[in-house]
Amino acid sequence: MINCELFTCDAATKKLYEKAKKERIDTVWDRALAMQPQCGFGEMGLCCTNCSMGPCRIVKVSDDGPKAGICGATEDTIASRNFARAVAAGSAAHSDHGRDIALALYHATGKIRVKDEEKLFKIAGEWGIAVEGKDASRIAREVAEKALSEFGKIFGKLLFLKRAPHKRQNLWDELGVAPEAIDREIVEVLHSTHMGSDADYRNIIRQAIRAALSDGWGGSMIGTELSDVLFGTPVPRKVEANLGVLKKECVNIVVHGHEPTLSEAIVMAARDPELLELAKKQGAEGINVVGMCCTGNEIAMRHGIPMAGDFFQQELAIVTGAVEAMIVDVQCIMPSLATVAKCYHTKLITTSPKAKVPGAIHMEFDEQKGLDIAKRIVKEAVMNFKNRKGEVYIPDVKSEGEIGYSLEAIIKILDRVTNSFAHPSGTVKPLVDAIKSGVLRGAVAIVGCNNHKQPHNSCHVTLAKELLRRDILVVTTGCGAHSCIKAGLMSKEARKYCGKGLATVCELLDIPPVLHMGSCVDISRILVLLSEVANYMGVDISDLPVAAAAPEWMSEKAQSIGLYAVASGIYVVLGVSPAVTGSENVTNYLTKDLESVLGGRFEIEKDPVKAAEKIAVHIENKRKRLGI
Ligand code: XCC
Ligand code: SF4
Incomplete structure (x- = not known):
């Protein structure tokens, strides 16, 4: 058995891991141990299976x-x-x-009222869609169509690239990396990496950059912006986090995955009076919906639904014995869930045609009949309450934090301290002033997943604390956000971790020192924030005293995020090395040479304390160059 004191700093995780062991349930950590030693060729990126003459390894x-x-x-x-x-x-x-959100908006028009019309009109304006004489529903349809055409349009560049500073746009044009249509960029990577096509590593990475940029400034940004239009732009609110948010007396439903279309409908369905009545008839006190991974971030930001846990806690949620249904859509759903669910009464319900799991119940979700299907799914959970068996144990571990810091919310907060006589509201001026004066040294995004190669949560949390004490503001998304809220870093009390300057800024603005900006597609919010700051200062993103870190990343999505951040001019510190270290040239290109080309680069640093030191040096260098 593994010593869980070493592999996680999260108390709920430790307690439930003990229960899992007692009940002979294998978790991600046990399977990781069984996998040792892991294949060195794969780890270094030196195994190729691109054609059937292989596999080949160097x-x-x-x-x-x-x-x-x-x-x-x-x-x-x-x-x-x-x-x-x-x-x-x-x-x-x-x-x-992002495409699915655009499709949802397209099909919703005329049926429901979008939640954020202001944002809808703003996007229409940006995209050159005439709004005069049209109602919101018609504009929504035209915006959705335009968004959908971004995936396969024949000519022209992605529309959202215009949000980047001019210098950045020009650089992308010069280097030939400005993406054209999202699907095409992805297809071109697959084509050029086919056996016998591109053999030049620099050119291969150039194409990868185009695909990555088409994520950050394309697909992800469409996902975020149109989710806001449809479901509302997040505003600051309090939520509870960690597995202690499950309630023994209630029907517990965990929504897990990524797309807010499903989770929004489940949240609505769980409030249906008939279903609540039915839950009571089954002996439950109510229906408790909680969110996991990025879906957890989405519904917490928009509805204050508790954040049950991160990627590595998905199996443990079921191990409580208190989960009636785990409802999943796409991405980061461990196939092991079906096996774990079998040992308890939990129903694992898959909902996407893109992600079925053997052993799960499949109830396909269709946005057009959203609420009806959601009610049927919730009913499955309610009727399962009486089937609980074995010991139900919910660790008494939860914390509270403030979340919901969309760009719009941040600007509203900044407006509070803007002197309205001298300065117009709606700008990032107070933030820029704080950076220029040195009260705030800079800002860092801590994002990404969990990975058994790093101690769970503690890399995110240690890195965040190390940065806070150096007066560096932290923004976070994804499972990094789960780590931070669980450790109490999104509460006002977390000011105790801050240096004097940052503590003052937080006090003045009445914000926590770690700002939750959403799910992983919402890293696009960070790109827009950085662009606003760079534009206000008349510089490029690469000139700003900022950085990004993914101390526990694992997914392919994280590699795309890392590369679009680098290509946007950002210094990106990875706690786990991508599988390229077998090639010195490729490693050097990504961690050194790219900086002179794009202004951003990767750094590989496993130790979060050292990562913070490196980031601080980087930030001070940028400040010096800016003359501040
Ligand atoms: Fe998945 Fe998005 Fe990673 Fe968490 S952080 S493990 S990708 S849920 Ni996005
Ligand atoms: Fe081997 Fe080349 Fe085929 Fe890759 S593409 S499997 S290296 S023969």
Whole structure:
């Protein structure tokens, strides 16, 4: 058995891991242990299966053994191709999510009222859609159509690229990396990395950059913006977090995955009086919906629904014995859930045609009949309450924090301290002033997943604390956000971790020092915030005293995010190395050379304390260059 004191800093996780062991349930950590030693070729990116002459692998540890694939592909070609394909898959996942939101908006028009008309009109204006004489429903349809055409339009660049500072847009044009249509960029990576196509690692990474940018400034941004239009732009609110939010006396429903279309409908359905009545008839006190992973972020930001847990807590939620249904859609759903659910009474319900799991019940979700299907799914959960068996144990571990810091919310907060006589409201001026004066040294985005190669949550939390004490503001999304809220970093009390400058800023603005900006597609909010700051200062994103970190990342999506951040001019510190280290050239290109081309680069640093030191040095260098 593994010593869970070492692998996580989260108390609820430790307690439930003990229960899992007692009940002989295998978790992600047990399977990771069984997987050791992991394949060195794969880890270094030196294994190729791109054609059936392979698999081929390059031997690095000794002089003997192949130094090229059967076709002659070198380590540089193989490692860069593998990396590019991972980026393309990540970009595909985010972007297909964005497309589904656009489709949902398209089909919703005329049936429901969109929640944020102001944002709808703003996007219409940005995209050159005439609004005069049209009602919101017609404009919504035209915006949705335009968004959908971003995926496959024949000519022209992505519309949202215009949100970037001019210098950045010009640089992308010069380098030939400005993406055209989202699907096409992803297809081109798959084509150019096909056996016998591109063999030049720099050119392979150039194409990967196009696919990554089409995620951050395309698919993800469409996902975020149109979700806001449909379901409302997040505003600050309090929520509870961690597995202690499950309630023993209630029907517990965990919604897990990514797309707010499903979770929004489940949240509505769970408030249906008939279903509540039915729950009472089954002996429950009510229906308790909680969210997991990015879906957890989405519904917490918009409805204050508790954030039950992160990627590594999904199995443990079921181990409580208190979950009547875990409802999932796409991405980050461990197939193991079906096996774990079998040992309890929990129903695992898949809802997307893109993600079925053997052993789960499939109830396909269709936005057009959203609420009806959601009610049927919730009913399944309610009727399952009386089937609980074995020990129900919900650890008494939860914390509270303030979340919901969309860009619009941040600007509203900044307006509070803007002197309205001297300065117009609605700008980032107070933030820029704080950075210029040095009260705030800079800002860092801590994002990404959990990975058994790093201690769970503690890398996110240690890094955040190290930055706060250096007067560096932290923004976060995804499972990084779950880590931070669980550790109490999104509460006002967290000011105790801050340096004097940051503590003062937080007090003045009445904000926590770690700002929750949403799910992983919502990293696009951070791109827009950075663009606003850079534009206000008349510089490029790469000039700003900022950085990003993914200390526990694992997914292909994270590789796409990392690369679009680098290509947007950001210094990105990864706690887990991407599978490229078998090629010195590719590794050097990503961690060194790219900086002179794009202004951003990767850094690989496992230790969060050292990562914070490196980030602080980077931020001070940027400040010096700006002369502040
Ligand atoms: Fe998945 Fe988005 Fe990673 Fe969490 S942070 S493990 S990708 S849920 Ni996005
Ligand atoms: Fe081997 Fe080349 Fe085929 Fe890859 S593409 S499996 S390196 S022969």
